[in-house]
Amino acid sequence: MVKSISINVLILCGLVFSCGNGYGQKTVSITIDDVPNTRIYSANNCHSKLLSVLDSLHIPVAIFINEGLLKKYEADCDNQALLTQWISHKHVTAGNHTCNHSRYSEVGLDAFTFDIIQGAQRSNTIADSLGKELRHFRFPYNDLGADSLAHVQIDSVLTSLGYRISPFTIESSDWMFNAVYEYYLQFNDTIKAAEIGRMYVDITLQYFHFYDSLSQQVYQRPVKHIYLCHDNRLNSDYMPMLVDKLKAESYAFISYDDALTDPIYLQQANYFKKWGISWFYRWMDDPSMRRAWMEAEPETVEIEQLFEALDK
Secondary structure, three states, X not given: OHHHOOHHHHHHHOOOOOOOOOOOOEEEEEEEEEEOOHHHHHHOOOOOHHHHHHHHHOOOEEEEEOHHHHHOOOOOOOHHHHHHHHHHOOOEEEEEOOOOOOOHHHHOHHHHHHHHHHOXXXXXXXXXXXXXXXXXXXXXXXXXXXXXXHHHHHHHHHHHOOOEEOOOOEEOOHHHXXXXXXXXXXXXXXXXXXXXXXXXXXXXXXXXXXHHHHHHHHHOOOOXXXXXXXXOHHHHHHHHHHHHHHHHOOEEEOOHHHHOXXXXXXXXXXXXXXXXOOHHHHHOOOHHHHHHHHHOOOOOHHHHHHHHHHHO
């Protein structure tokens, strides 16, 4: 069985870095996709609760901007002002997440390139006025293309545009938890909603523990994690709890640029499919090793079943 691969084999198959050079501290950079969420901005009387929460937490974050969201609910609020608030924040690093959140493997190179360029029209203007620049790009759905040729082609395009592809090591499907969370709030079931919120935090911590274990077994040291989540109501309400629990486990919160100084992010990818998996898996050159780790991830059956029931 694939799951029976021993820890010793996993270590031998992985890349090994020194435990020294300041890598003993557990660290993480928080990154937020689909900024700005103009729907909840409008619902909250033109106030971004998540931005206020992050300000109170005093932690650096990177945001990946979906400019297409600026065209939604724009009659209610000044969405351009909201975007400016995000980009101008002193603890925020801004990146591009396209304009239309298209899936690269479906729309193809030309259409996706256009979406990238359109995705930075307003953001670049705002960033330039603030002495900032957009240097990072994150793929919608983390879909880097259906095959190796597609990966190479889009990498060339991004390089020519001055972007670096934005990786992540940890994500916990917060978008799925958020859908269920908002469903319960819609029907004023605050007890069920709170259960989902706590479940999200608990599962996310399990993912941190899991990937810390992977890091120790494959790299023999802690890595500078990058956590992927979204601008949504769930994180507006539960990010403080998640941050507090991570701090209690001795995690330090670092900037995105600091996280990228970890040598692991210089590794070559060995995965050339469209699925949005952790970069830990993309770096693995042994498919059986990759499969074994993916099958050992924390269980999320309960939230998956609840989410699927919403579609029905």
